[in-house]
Amino acid sequence: MTARLEIVAVPGVPEVAKGSSPGALIAAAADRAGTAITDADVVVVSQKIVSKAEGRVRNLGEVEPGPDALVMAARIDKDPRLVELILAESRRIVRAERRVLVVETHGGWICANAGIDASNVPGDETVALLPEDADESARQLRGDLGAASGSRPGVIIADSFGRPWRLGQTDVAIGCAGIRPIDDWRGRTDREGRPLGATAVAVADELAAAADLVRDKSSGVPAVLIRGAGRWVDAGDGPGAAALRRAEAEDLFR
Amino acid sequence: MTARLEIVAVPGVPEVAKGSSPGALIAAAADRAGTAITDADVVVVSQKIVSKAEGRVRNLGEVEPGPDALVMAARIDKDPRLVELILAESRRIVRAERRVLVVETHGGWICANAGIDASNVPGDETVALLPEDADESARQLRGDLGAASGSRPGVIIADSFGRPWRLGQTDVAIGCAGIRPIDDWRGRTDREGRPLGATAVAVADELAAAADLVRDKSSGVPAVLIRGAGRWVDAGDGPGAAALRRAEAEDLFR
Numbered sequence: 001m002t003a004r005l006e007i008v009a010v011p012g013v014p015e016v017a018k019g020s021s022p023g024a025l026i027a028a029a030a031d032r033a034g035t036a037i038t039d040a041d042v043v044v045v046s047q048k049i050v051s052k053a054e055g056r057v058r059n060l061g062e063v064e065p066g067p068d069a070l071v072m073a074a075r076i077d078k079d080p081r082l083v084e085l086i087l088a089e090s091r092r093i094v095r096a097e098r099r100v101l102v103v104e105t106h107g108g109w110i111c112a113n114a115g116i117d118a119s120n121v122p123g124d125e126t127v128a129l130l131p132e133d134a135d136e137s138a139r140q141l142r143g144d145l146g147a148a149s150g151s152r153p154g155v156i157i158a159d160s161f162g163r164p165w166r167l168g169q170t171d172v173a174i175g176c177a178g179i180r181p182i183d184d185w186r187g188r189t190d191r192e193g194r195p196l197g198a199t200a201v202a203v204a205d206e207l208a209a210a211a212d213l214v215r216d217k218s219s220g221v222p223a224v225l226i227r228g229a230g231r232w233v234d235a236g237d238g239p240g241a242a243a244l245r246r247a248e249a250e251d252l253f254r
Numbered sequence: 255m256t257a258r259l260e261i262v263a264v265p266g267v268p269e270v271a272k273g274s275s276p277g278a279l280i281a282a283a284a285d286r287a288g289t290a291i292t293d294a295d296v297v298v299v300s301q302k303i304v305s306k307a308e309g310r311v312r313n314l315g316e317v318e319p320g321p322d323a324l325v326m327a328a329r330i331d332k333d334p335r336l337v338e339l340i341l342a343e344s345r346r347i348v349r350a351e352r353r354v355l356v357v358e359t360h361g362g363w364i365c366a367n368a369g370i371d372a373s374n375v376p377g378d379e380t381v382a383l384l385p386e387d388a389d390e391s392a393r394q395l396r397g398d399l400g401a402a403s404g405s406r407p408g409v410i411i412a413d414s415f416g417r418p419w420r421l422g423q424t425d426v427a428i429g430c431a432g433i434r435p436i437d438d439w440r441g442r443t444d445r446e447g448r449p450l451g452a453t454a455v456a457v458a459d460e461l462a463a464a465a466d467l468v469r470d471k472s473s474g475v476p477a478v479l480i481r482g483a484g485r486w487v488d489a490g491d492g493p494g495a496a497a498l499r500r501a502e503a504e505d506l507f508r
Binding site: 003004005006007008009011095097100102109110118119120124160163164165166167168169170171172181182185188189190194199200201202203205206207209210212213214217218220221228229243244245246251252253254 | 259263354356418422426436443456460463467475505507
């Protein structure tokens, strides 16, 4: 078992432009910092850097809200241009109240504002959307990291989501590659030899949350290395964070 | 800022009996393992060890289900004795369907089965309830740890909760002492100098999740040490995990 983990910010990853490779930039920054990345590590990357590289950035000044967005924006007292972007990214509205718009994105994530936000995005009215397919982004990033560094760590793309019932946000995995996202103990036994009933650990989310602890929100540290997590890293890219999405039929809260 | 965290399981904490002090046992185990605990550390303790020490353990064979429990158990196809215990621990039923009973506990946590479960509890039909007031438990544990070790780390009592929309469980804080549970960046600015809108990080939950990664579910490691988390540790006990509970008026999902 893993009895020790180390979580280290990767310093010196530069601002990312559309078309650049976050994997190559992270590998180079880790190299400059003397931080060797191995196949047994996990690299947790902020959604923001991936969205910027993929051009998933919009200027609110260029958004023309349609009639649905105008009605919704008036109803919940929110910027109609932002509402337009949120609706375009969503396949379902889960809650719309008091300036809060919780949706299910086309990618299947349920979160506030379709994950759109403005912090750490250059430009006065610029916002970043989520990557279109963050599992695919994670696979590409893993490939680029491997090509640049010679090693194939697990890769998680993380974003901060709020939660029902609890205050504050925690980072969760919205994409991953080479990670077993859920460690399922069902069928195994506890130390009394009794079956572990409902125990399936959302490892990818816990790794994302752990990485967030070394990330200073004002400095925008976009990459974090987790050492000692090799038990969850696979050579193959695996099912991705899609495996963390609860099917609608098994969900009681949408 | 914290640029590095280390997460280490504390080995050799013995099985806990009613009336024993988890704080003293953890301090002794850390001492035997040569793991010095400092005021800048956080000790994350599993709910199970605290519940056992507080005698919050029940034998299903001794539970007599009342009429409400019998009706509910038949409706959702669940053991009526377990349903009796869940209802006694709850002030509200949030969802009751398909063997799933999500409730709000008297302590204010919304979770499945009022947090009652059987894994890693000795005895064939024995289950553990949540501590009655896990913030008070955390304060006591911190005091006992301090008396035994001479240091006052932050203390978190963690349990595994499921989530709406996402599969798998993550550990969250149900009690804490000496920890700032939420790191609120609102009012501060990002590196572009723009206000960080909705960024309040549920640090206590992220620390609990991080600690869970070094905990083997079958071996029942009840205590984990996090080094490098001193920025969130205070000399005073602080507001506890109560600060993580979203007020009903601000919650859209109950």
